[in-house]
Amino acid sequence: MTGQPEKPPLPARMFDPWARIPVDTSEDSDFHRLNRIAGNAATGWALGPDGAYAQSLTLAEVVDGSVREALLHLLELGLIDxxxxxxxxxxGWPTHRERKTS
Known part of the structure; x- marks a missing residue:
């Protein structure tokens, strides 16, 4: 992403909160473009011969497979590092994304 702010410092201890980087998610943002590319890769996997429908996977397996396929695609294209x-x-790493309520 262009113009992304500097990364905040890591938390000092496990389970301390992580500072978040603001992300522009508007329809004309780089994030939106990456989301579409990743979504298309994940959907292609899910509907393809090795994907969720062909294998009758559980929801957890579908999510894991879709995320893996999307991340792998973006990494292979050099769009994320x-x-x-x-x-x-x-x-340590937070495993759940904090969601803001508005």
Whole structure:
């Protein structure tokens, strides 16, 4: 993404809150474009010969497979990168996304 703010510092301890980076999710944003690319890759997998419908997978397996396919596609295209140093330095990772209510 272009013009993305600098990453905030990692939390000091496991289970401390992670500071979040603001993301523009409007229809003309880079996020929106990436979301469409990833969504198409995930849908292609789900409907394809190795996907959810062909294998009668559980909902959890469908979600895991779709997320894997979407992330793999974006990584292979070089559209996203893994920050290995940040990931390996963190004391732990939040597994649930905090949602803002408005």
């Amino acid at each position: 893994i920050d290995s140093a940040r990931m390996n330095t963190a004391p």
